[in-house]
Amino acid sequence: MSINYQEILETIQEQVRPLLSQGKVATYIPELSKVSPQHFGMAVYCLDGTSYTVGDAHRKFSTQSVTKLFALALAFEREGNAIWKRVGREPSGNPFNSLTQLEYERGVPRNPFINAGALVINDILAQRFVQADIAVLQFMRMLADEVKIDFDRDVALSEQKHAHRNNAIAHLMKDFGNLHNPVATVIDSYCRQCSITMNCLELAKAGSFLANHGTIPWNGQKILDSSSAKRLNAVMLTCGTYDVAGDFAFRVGLPAKSGVGGGILAIVPGELAVCVWSPGLDPAGNSLAGVMALELFTTMTARSIF
Ligand code: GLU
Numbered sequence: 001m002s003i004n005y006q007e008i009l010e011t012i013q014e015q016v017r018p019l020l021s022q023g024k025v026a027t028y029i030p031e032l033s034k035v036s037p038q039h040f041g042m043a044v045y046c047l048d049g050t051s052y053t054v055g056d057a058h059r060k061f062s063t064q065s066v067t068k069l070f071a072l073a074l075a076f077e078r079e080g081n082a083i084w085k086r087v088g089r090e091p092s093g094n095p096f097n098s099l100t101q102l103e104y105e106r107g108v109p110r111n112p113f114i115n116a117g118a119l120v121i122n123d124i125l126a127q128r129f130v131q132a133d134i135a136v137l138q139f140m141r142m143l144a145d146e147v148k149i150d151f152d153r154d155v156a157l158s159e160q161k162h163a164h165r166n167n168a169i170a171h172l173m174k175d176f177g178n179l180h181n182p183v184a185t186v187i188d189s190y191c192r193q194c195s196i197t198m199n200c201l202e203l204a205k206a207g208s209f210l211a212n213h214g215t216i217p218w219n220g221q222k223i224l225d226s227s228s229a230k231r232l233n234a235v236m237l238t239c240g241t242y243d244v245a246g247d248f249a250f251r252v253g254l255p256a257k258s259g260v261g262g263g264i265l266a267i268v269p270g271e272l273a274v275c276v277w278s279p280g281l282d283p284a285g286n287s288l289a290g291v292m293a294l295e296l297f298t299t300m301t302a303r304s305i306f
Pocket of ligand 1: 063064065066096097115159166191194258259260261
């Protein structure tokens with residue numbers, strides 16, 4: 001049965017409208033607090049190249065931790081399973097920027113999506129590329145087929161200025177020998193990576209290779225083999241939505257990666273990638289309206305991995 005995605009997106013937009021004023025925009029990176037919580041956009045990119053959008057789907061936003069997915073994919077593509085010696089793949093059960101677990105687990109982060117894990121991935125990329133952040137940017141441009149994607153220098157500077165906790169995490173890992181480059185290099189590169197701005201449609205298109213067994217659907221280029229793509233989807237499902245990945249799996253039932261800019265990219269394997277953006281966050285750090293929108297999406301389309 002064919003699905004009318006456009007109608008579904010429009011229905012979702014109506015249904016989540018009352019939630020837009022209930023989320024809280026992230027303020028710990030001051031630049032992010034300037035965005036209105038009233039924005040809502042959603043885009044579906046299907047493997048046959050068709051796409052559907054609603055609301056602010058073409059408006060750029062700060063992708064933040066959604067970039068961790070692409071940095072991980074790039075590191076996995078280059079280094080293969082060697083990355084798992086330096087970062088785990090278990091949910092942390094802790095806030096994304098927590099230090100405590102890292103201390104008693106001797107500097108090996110639980111997974112690549114908490115800040116500690118993303119810093120290690122950045123460090124791994126820094127050994128392969130002249131600049132890790134530029135490598136991630138170019139990778140995302142290539143996947144979205146859009147050269148205009150760029151860093152937001154104000155957001156990057158704002159984050160660098162307030163990166164006390166990320167600096168502490170990086171120094172702790174350096175002390176345990178799990179960071180090979182200078183702390184300042186990794187922090188600067190990580191903050192720039194997180195500042196990349198994109199819109200929902202670009203992100204859905206960029207993520208579509210993960211719905212297609214690791215191959216870019218629109219040009220046939222293989223990024224990862226299907227086994228590796230499966231593994232990335234698994235890490236997204238178990239660790240991609242902060243400390244509430246269990247609840248997200250219960251409500252939405254899709255592998256996904258969220259960011260404190262209010263974006264969430266989710267994958268329907270074999271069919272499509274869907275990205276939603278609404279900057280008001282729930283207490284866990286996920287977009288409040290975004291999670292509801294994805295829950296409605298999987299309910300209305302009867303598509304999920306379960
Ligand atoms: N750049 C943000 C930080 O390090 C990313 C947070 C996020 O989106 O999860 O805190």
